[in-house]
Amino acid sequence: MSRTYPLVSLIGAPTDVGAGHRGARLGPEALRIAGLGEALVARGVDVADRGNLDGPRNPWQKPVAGYRHLAEVVAWNRAVMDAVGAELRIGRLPILLGGDHCLGLGSITAVARYCRDTGKQLRVLWLDAHADFNTSQVTPSGNIHGMPVSCLCGIGPEELTRLGGDAPAMRPDEIRQIGIRSVDPGEKQLIQQHGLDVYDMRYIDEIGMRRVMEEALEGMDENTHLHVSFDVDFLDPSIAPGVGTTVPGGPNYREAQLVMEMIADSGRMGSLDIVELNPILDKRNRTAKLAVDLVESLFGKSTLMCD
Numbered sequence: 001m002s003r004t005y006p007l008v009s010l011i012g013a014p015t016d017v018g019a020g021h022r023g024a025r026l027g028p029e030a031l032r033i034a035g036l037g038e039a040l041v042a043r044g045v046d047v048a049d050r051g052n053l054d055g056p057r058n059p060w061q062k063p064v065a066g067y068r069h070l071a072e073v074v075a076w077n078r079a080v081m082d083a084v085g086a087e088l089r090i091g092r093l094p095i096l097l098g099g100d101h102c103l104g105l106g107s108i109t110a111v112a113r114y115c116r117d118t119g120k121q122l123r124v125l126w127l128d129a130h131a132d133f134n135t136s137q138v139t140p141s142g143n144i145h146g147m148p149v150s151c152l153c154g155i156g157p158e159e160l161t162r163l164g165g166d167a168p169a170m171r172p173d174e175i176r177q178i179g180i181r182s183v184d185p186g187e188k189q190l191i192q193q194h195g196l197d198v199y200d201m202r203y204i205d206e207i208g209m210r211r212v213m214e215e216a217l218e219g220m221d222e223n224t225h226l227h228v229s230f231d232v233d234f235l236d237p238s239i240a241p242g243v244g245t246t247v248p249g250g251p252n253y254r255e256a257q258l259v260m261e262m263i264a265d266s267g268r269m270g271s272l273d274i275v276e277l278n279p280i281l282d283k284r285n286r287t288a289k290l291a292v293d294l295v296e297s298l299f300g301k302s303t304l305m306c307d
C-alpha cells in the first residue's frame with residue numbers, strides 16, 4: 001500500500017515556563033537526537049526542520065494573581081502561534097516540539113484560525129493524563145501548563161484567551177480528551193459545566209481503546225482538520241518515565257500504538273504537538289525514542305506484519 005504524506009515542518013519551542021518542573025525546555029533536542037526527523041524521512045516524508053523558536057528565559061517565580069510567568073507564557077505562545085500558522089498557510093503539517101503543554105494554546109489558536117479562514121471543521125485530540133482545564137481560581141499551582149484547554153475555550157486571562165484576536169479560539173465540542181486520570185476538584189466541576197468530551201482511563205478500561213478511538217474520531221469528514229496534542233504523560237510512566245508529572249495507570253504500549261494507528265488510518269491529521277518530554281527525568285532518552293516510535297505510527301508505520 002502506498003501513501004502520500006503531507007510536507008512536515010518541525011518547530012522547536014525549548015521552554016518550560018508553563019511547567020512545575022524544569023527540563024521540558026530540552027525536549028526538542030532530545031526528540032531530534034532520538035531521530036524524529038530521520039524516522040519521518042525514512043517513511044518518505046518531506047521534512048523541514050525549522051530549528052528552535054526563541055523566547056524569554058524561565059524566571060522560576062511564584063504565582064502572581066494565580067498565574068506563574070504569565071508574560072513569558074504569552075511571549076512563547078505568540079511565537080508558537082505565528083510559526084505554526086505560517087506553516088499551515090504554506091500547506092505544510094507543523095509538528096511542534098515542546099516544551100511544556102502551555103504551548104498547545106499557541107499551536108491550537110493558530111490551527112483554529114486556519115480552520116476558520118479555510119472553512120474547515122476542527123477536531124482536536126488531546127492525549128494527556130491531565131485535562132489541563134484549570135483556571136487561576138481553581139489551580140493549586142498557578143502553572144499555566146494546566147490551563148491551555150480552558151484558555152482555548154475562552155476561560156482565562158485576556159492575554160491568553162485572545163492570543164489570536166478572537167475569543168474563544170475554539171468550542172468545547174471540538175475537542176476530545178483521551179487518557180485522563182488526574183483532574184483537580186475545581187477543574188472537574190468546570191469540565192462538567194462546559195460539557196467536555198473526556199475519555200478517562202476508567203472508560204477506556206471498560207469499553208476498550210478501539211471503541212474509544214472510534215467515538216473520538218466519529219463525525220470527521222474530508223473537510224476536517226485533525227490536530228493531535230500529544231502530552232507524553234498520556235503514556236503509562238512504566239514505559240515513559242521522562243515527564244514531570246507522571247500519573248500511574250496510563251495506556252500501555254499496545255494501546256498507545258493503536259491510538260496512533262487509528263489516527264493515521266483516519267488520514268485527517270493536519271498538525272501535531274509533542275509536549276512535556278523532560279529529558280532530565282528520562283532514562284537514556286528512552287521516552288523520546290518511544291515518542292518517535294509512536295510518531296512513526298501516526299505517519300502510517302504499522303506494527304502489524306504486513307500492511
Ligand SMILES: [Mn+2]
Nearest residue numbers: 101128132231
Ligand atoms: Mn497536558
